[in-house]
Amino acid sequence: MTAILKTSELNMRSISKSFAGVPALKNVDFNVRSGEIHALLGANGAGKSTLMKILSGAFETDTGSIEVESGSYTFNSPSDSKRAGIHCVYQEVDTSLVAHLSVSENIFLDKLAASKGKAWLKWGSLHEEAKAVLSQIGLTISPRALVRDLTLSEKQLVLIARLLAEKAKFVILDEPTAPLSIEETHKLFGIMKGLKKSGIGVIFITHRLPEVFDVCDRITVMRDGERVLTEEKQNMDAAGVVRAMLGRSFEEEFPKLAAVIGEPVLTVKGLEAGRRVRGVDMVVRRGEIVAIVGLVGAGKTELSRVLFGADPADRGTVEVAGKPAKLNSPSDAVQSGIALIPEERRKEGILVKESVLHNLSLPILKSISRLGFLSGKLERELANNQIANLGIKTSSISQLTAFLSGGNQQKVAIGKWLGTEADVFLFDEPTKGVDVGAKSDIFRIIGKLAQEGKGIVYLTCELAEALGLADRILIMCDGRIVKSFNRGEASQEDLLYYASAGREEFV
Amino acid sequence: MKNKLMPFTFKYGALIFIGLVILFFSMKSEYFFTYSNLTDILRSISIVTFVAIGVTISLTVDGFDLSVGATVSLSTVVTATLMVWYEMPLAVVLIVPIVVGALVGLLNALLIVKIRIPDLLATLAVMYIVGGIHKTYTKGYSIYSNMPLQDGTTAPGVMNKDFLWIGQGKLLGVPFPVILMLLAVIGAHIFFKYTRWGRQMIMTGGNEEAARLSGLKVKRVRTLAYVASGVFASIGGILFASRIGSGQIDAGAPMLMESVAAVFVGYSVFAAGRPNIIGTFFGAVLMGVLVNGMTMMNVQYYTTDIIKGGVLVLALAITFIHLNRRKA
Numbered sequence: 001m002t003a004i005l006k007t008s009e010l011n012m013r014s015i016s017k018s019f020a021g022v023p024a025l026k027n028v029d030f031n032v033r034s035g036e037i038h039a040l041l042g043a044n045g046a047g048k049s050t051l052m053k054i055l056s057g058a059f060e061t062d063t064g065s066i067e068v069e070s071g072s073y074t075f076n077s078p079s080d081s082k083r084a085g086i087h088c089v090y091q092e093v094d095t096s097l098v099a100h101l102s103v104s105e106n107i108f109l110d111k112l113a114a115s116k117g118k119a120w121l122k123w124g125s126l127h128e129e130a131k132a133v134l135s136q137i138g139l140t141i142s143p144r145a146l147v148r149d150l151t152l153s154e155k156q157l158v159l160i161a162r163l164l165a166e167k168a169k170f171v172i173l174d175e176p177t178a179p180l181s182i183e184e185t186h187k188l189f190g191i192m193k194g195l196k197k198s199g200i201g202v203i204f205i206t207h208r209l210p211e212v213f214d215v216c217d218r219i220t221v222m223r224d225g226e227r228v229l230t231e232e233k234q235n236m237d238a239a240g241v242v243r244a245m246l247g248r249s250f251e252e253e254f255p256k257l258a259a260v261i262g263e264p265v266l267t268v269k270g271l272e273a274g275r276r277v278r279g280v281d282m283v284v285r286r287g288e289i290v291a292i293v294g295l296v297g298a299g300k301t302e303l304s305r306v307l308f309g310a311d312p313a314d315r316g317t318v319e320v321a322g323k324p325a326k327l328n329s330p331s332d333a334v335q336s337g338i339a340l341i342p343e344e345r346r347k348e349g350i351l352v353k354e355s356v357l358h359n360l361s362l363p364i365l366k367s368i369s370r371l372g373f374l375s376g377k378l379e380r381e382l383a384n385n386q387i388a389n390l391g392i393k394t395s396s397i398s399q400l401t402a403f404l405s406g407g408n409q410q411k412v413a414i415g416k417w418l419g420t421e422a423d424v425f426l427f428d429e430p431t432k433g434v435d436v437g438a439k440s441d442i443f444r445i446i447g448k449l450a451q452e453g454k455g456i457v458y459l460t461c462e463l464a465e466a467l468g469l470a471d472r473i474l475i476m477c478d479g480r481i482v483k484s485f486n487r488g489e490a491s492q493e494d495l496l497y498y499a500s501a502g503r504e505e506f507v
Numbered sequence: 508m509k510n511k512l513m514p515f516t517f518k519y520g521a522l523i524f525i526g527l528v529i530l531f532f533s534m535k536s537e538y539f540f541t542y543s544n545l546t547d548i549l550r551s552i553s554i555v556t557f558v559a560i561g562v563t564i565s566l567t568v569d570g571f572d573l574s575v576g577a578t579v580s581l582s583t584v585v586t587a588t589l590m591v592w593y594e595m596p597l598a599v600v601l602i603v604p605i606v607v608g609a610l611v612g613l614l615n616a617l618l619i620v621k622i623r624i625p626d627l628l629a630t631l632a633v634m635y636i637v638g639g640i641h642k643t644y645t646k647g648y649s650i651y652s653n654m655p656l657q658d659g660t661t662a663p664g665v666m667n668k669d670f671l672w673i674g675q676g677k678l679l680g681v682p683f684p685v686i687l688m689l690l691a692v693i694g695a696h697i698f699f700k701y702t703r704w705g706r707q708m709i710m711t712g713g714n715e716e717a718a719r720l721s722g723l724k725v726k727r728v729r730t731l732a733y734v735a736s737g738v739f740a741s742i743g744g745i746l747f748a749s750r751i752g753s754g755q756i757d758a759g760a761p762m763l764m765e766s767v768a769a770v771f772v773g774y775s776v777f778a779a780g781r782p783n784i785i786g787t788f789f790g791a792v793l794m795g796v797l798v799n800g801m802t803m804m805n806v807q808y809y810t811t812d813i814i815k816g817g818v819l820v821l822a823l824a825i826t827f828i829h830l831n832r833r834k835a
Contacts, residue, residue, distance in 0.1 A: 310720060334722035348720050351713040362710055362721040369703040376701075416721065 008034045008069040010055075010086070010170050010201060015064035017050055024050045026225045027064075032170060034201040037192055039212040041205075042222035043245050048205055051222070052172050055203075056088040057081035068169070082110070085169030087162075089176060093155040099148035104130035106147050107162045133161045137191045153184040160191060170201040177206055178297045189215045207295045208500050209238045221245055242493050246463075256469065257447035262286035264322075265455035266338075266424045268307070271316030276302035278479035280316070284424065284455040289446065291458045291470035292481070295499050299479040300459040301343050304428045307457075308340040309333035321423050334363060339417035343428040345406070349413035352402035356394050357383045359401050359412050364419040386415035391441055407438020414445060424455045431465060443469055463495045475499050517778040517829045521786075521822060525793050532800030539803060546682055552769075552795035553684035554579075554746045558759075559766035559773075559787045560695050561739030565626075566770060566782040567699070568732040569712040570619060573630040575740040575766060577637035578611045579759025582744025584641050587650035587666065587754025594664040601670075601745060608741025611637055612734035620729050634763075642756060650754030666752050674749030684746055691739075696784040708732055712781075768815060769794055772822040780830045793818065 012030040016023065025047045032038045042048045053059040055066065057075035066073050068084045075081040078088075090096060097106050104127045105112060112121070130143035139157050147155060156176055163171055173192070177185045192215055195202055204216060212219060213233060220230040221244040228244045266284040271277060276299035284290045294300050305311040307318060309327035318325045325336035333340070342348040350359050360383040361368060368378045383397055390411040394404055401412055410430055417425065427446065431439045446469065450456050460466055466473050473490060475483040475498045483498040533540040558575050565572040582604040589595040589603060611633065618629035648654070652665035676683045699705035710718045711728045719725045740759070747758050772793055773779070773786025794815055801811045 308720070329724070330720050331722045331724050340720060342720055347714070348717050351710060351717050354710065354713050358706070358710065362718070362723070365703045365706055372702045372704060374701055374703055374706060420722075 008169070009067075010034075011067040012051070012055060013065050013067065015051065015054060015066075016062045017054060017059060018062060024225050025054075025061075028222070028225070028227045030055075030220060030227060031230065032201040032203055034169060035196055035199045036217040037196050037202045037204055037215050039204050039206065039216040039219045040222070041209075041212065041219060041241060041245060046222040046245070047225040048222055049174065050225075052088065052174060052203070052205065055081065055086060056172060057086075082166065085167070086172070087166060087168040087170070088172040089156065089159045089163070089174065091175045091178060093152065093159055096159055097147050097155055099146070101147060102127075102143065103134070103141060103145050103147060103150075103158055104143040106158055107133055107143075107165050109162065110166060129165075130161075133165045136164055137161055137194060153180050153188070156180075156188070157191065160195075164195075168200060170203065171195060172203045172205070174205045175207065175297075176204075177208060177211060185211070207297075209241060209497075212241070213238065238497070239493065242496050246492050246496070257444070257451055259287040259289075259447070259450040260453075261288045261471065262453060265320065265453075266457070267317075267319040269317045271303070271306060271318065272314045273302065273306045273311060274314070276479050277306055277313075280476075280479075280481055282474060282481060284457055286423075286453040286455055287450050288471045289450050289456040289458055289469055291460060291466035291473045292476050293460055293463055293466045293473060293495055293499060294476035295461055298461075298476045298499065300461075300476055301428055302479075303476070304340060304342070304426045304457070304459055307333070307426055308338055310340070334420060334422070337421060337423040338426065339363075339420060339422035339424070340426045341410070341413050341417070341428065341430055343432060345409055345413055345433070350401045350409055350416075352409075353400060355398045356387070356392065356401055356404070356412055357397045360386050360416050360419075363416050367419070382419055386418055389418070390415050390445060405438070407434040407441065410434055410438065410442060411445070414442070422454070424457065425449055426457045426459070428459045429461070430458075431460070431462065463492045463499075466495065467492065514778070517775070517825065519777075520825060521772065521776045521789065521793075525789060525796065528793065528796055528800065532796065532803065535800070536803045539800060544799065546685060548792070548795045548799045549685040549688070550682040551799065552791040553682075553688040554743045554750065555762060555765045555769060555794070556688045556788060556791045557691060557739050557743040557746065558762045559769040559791055560691055560784065561736035561743075562766050562770045563695070563773070563782045563784055563787045564708065564732050564739070565736040567708050567712045568729045569715065570626040570729060570732060571630065572612075572615060572733060572736045572740075573627060573763060574611060574615060574634040574637055575736060575743075576759040576761070576763030577634045577641070578608050578737055578740035579744040579747060579762045580757055581611070581637050581641040581644075581759075582608055582741035583748045583758045584645050584650055584754040584756070586670075586745050586748040588645065590667050590670065591650050591652060591654060591662045591664045591754075597667055597669055600667065604741045604745050605738055608737040608739075608744070609734050610737070611740075612737025613730070615737065616730035616733040619733065620726050638757075638760075645754070645756060647756065649756050651752075666748075670749050671752055672749075674746050674751075684750065687746070691742075692784060692788045699784060704728075704731070765794060765815075766791075768819045771819060771826075775822040775826045775829075778826075778829060780826055790822075 010032040012028065015025055015028045017025040028051055030051060040048050050059065054061045057078040057080050060076060066075065073080065073084050098109065107130045108126060127143045134141065134143060137157060137160060139161065141150065141154055147158065150158065176188060180188065192202055206212060216233055218230060218232055219236055219241065221228045221241060223245060262285055264283045265286045268280055268282045271280040280303055282290065292300055302311065306313045309330050309332050313327060318327055320336045320338060325338065326332045346352055357380065361379045365374065368375050368382065380397060387394065387397065392411045392415065393408050401409055404412065430442055434442065446456055446458065458470060471487050473485045473495065474481045475495060477499055538544055558579060561575055562572060585604045585607055586600055589600045615630055615633055618624045618633065619626050653661045655661050672683065674684055678686055699709060707723055707728050711723060711725045715725050743762065744759060748754050769790035770782055770787050772790030773783060774781065776786035776789045779786050797814055797818065798811050801814065
């Protein structure tokens, strides 16, 4: 209402989108003015990225319209939306850049690739023009440098230079700060403010609340596919935003089985691996469910893979049941008594082209064979046991796991470890893509494992699950455990606060 | 009606096709469907089947071994020279080429598993190298009993009688190579169906990362698969030497395509849609029947390649149409 001056507006009106009948967006209105930085917030699965993908033309909307400067558009492809002046810098910068070409070529990629372009390249003037654009955002790298030699933050800036060269009017920055250091983040904020000054509307997606209040003018919060609020920054505070993101009626019943907590079964000291696991210490006891919560990119998956030997650790020690564990490969980890139910179920947890039977017996092939020959009877017996135990719904034991539902696939991914002597179970986002009924089955299975004296590590970004299930909650942020709560000590707000605040809050 | 007919065609189509081909040739020529001709067909495919079993193993772990043809050539001349040049006892003559085949497999595994060169490129390079080695080793000459040597003398040794029996002899009226082939087919089938290591190979090929995250030592499994591929190729080479009674240069060159064709025709047998030993065997049988029958009908030798290629395309088309439909 206030900005009818000379600014133009981007309006998305009553956008709805469903995937296979499941609504991802419900009648969302979204408005961005030119010359503002607009934060788009929401928990995972709230619909932010779907909305942005519709805006950038990657998805088609089911209903509704998009208006830019009083022109109405339907975007069927990313090039449509670029023509309307909307550009997107995705989190995965490498997918948008050609690594073995120079910075200049990358900046003018669309122009060079255009079929109407000139047949001959003038390298001199190309580099000159690129230099001009780069200096606009204060980037001092040589336009002749190859993109593959740049740092991640420089690559991001090259992408921003590209959209300047394309005369973008509205820009989507999809979690640009997630992989950046604090310095790099500040540099990026400076550039964002520059974009704003030159009249570009910036849509800024992030999980880190302090950043929002640093640079943004307005805030839109989404939850469960709906827009909850759009407000000027001055009218909001961090607590209000968190409440809006989580909603009020979020309580859910979790079957929590009582288990006796015993001696430590997993002891991790000073574990480091690459940039994502930067010094993790923790102890898990028998019968204890320890949840590790953190936002996407906090390093949870990386931690679970290092603990399982799937990725190498740089430093640190791991003990299982008092014995030092050698973690050079997953097969070492299994020997040591660790089992992993990975996040990427269909790619890593099960073999979709193999039967339920063969999946369930995979880790225990040795114990069901004699002199190398498999006992078919024993194999089937054990598999039938697991199917009955876990309530796996399958038409037959020889059904391919590809044809099972997500929840039943997950049960197979869990069930295959139950025949091993594992002491420690690592669950990485086990409820992802699993329906409600199967979810509580999975919680019950995890509870039972704890009752049997196993140590459970439950890595998740679903705060409610951590609160409902865990005896202890560790919060992971930027590769470190930054906070620990006992059961009942923390609220969702606390968890989200520590998970998104970042380490600068703790100095 | 149609829903039932289609899966049936996919499942038994290949076998019915083989049956029809046999029926066709039997009607065309009275000599075709005789005991001596049928055993002749089996004998003619025995060498290719050994090589094809190796290819099946490498494909099972989702790899590919293009070097098998060159390995056959190398193994053939090594076998022959051990007798003709060095007069070695039979045991050495049999063991050394197999060790050589295993070494070629290890080299492949080193390049593919350790250095991570894509399988096709690595084995293509190894094929080149091994092909060069076997010609360098023999200086480009084929090896035969008492062959003249470059210094003007003749080679001291002859092809061992017992050795020649392996490729040419008969046991209870069945050519010995056929018995060996059937034993290998049954053995390999049992290996994949009933042993832990076979299962590990299948699972590794199904999804290497998932298999690894289930605790399998996938690198070791893949290495063993390439070694096995090399060993089976070298056995093919030994059989070739004993069958021909000499060590021919480049003997194995045509083996690569023929064995690969057999394996891929095998994909369509029982609608397996994946490499499998029984399918490979029937694939080899089909190819053998086609060559034999067409030769009887005086089809020009090179024309049979066109027919064989056509059959391969047909089998692949059926398999992949079926697989893609199942996915959808």
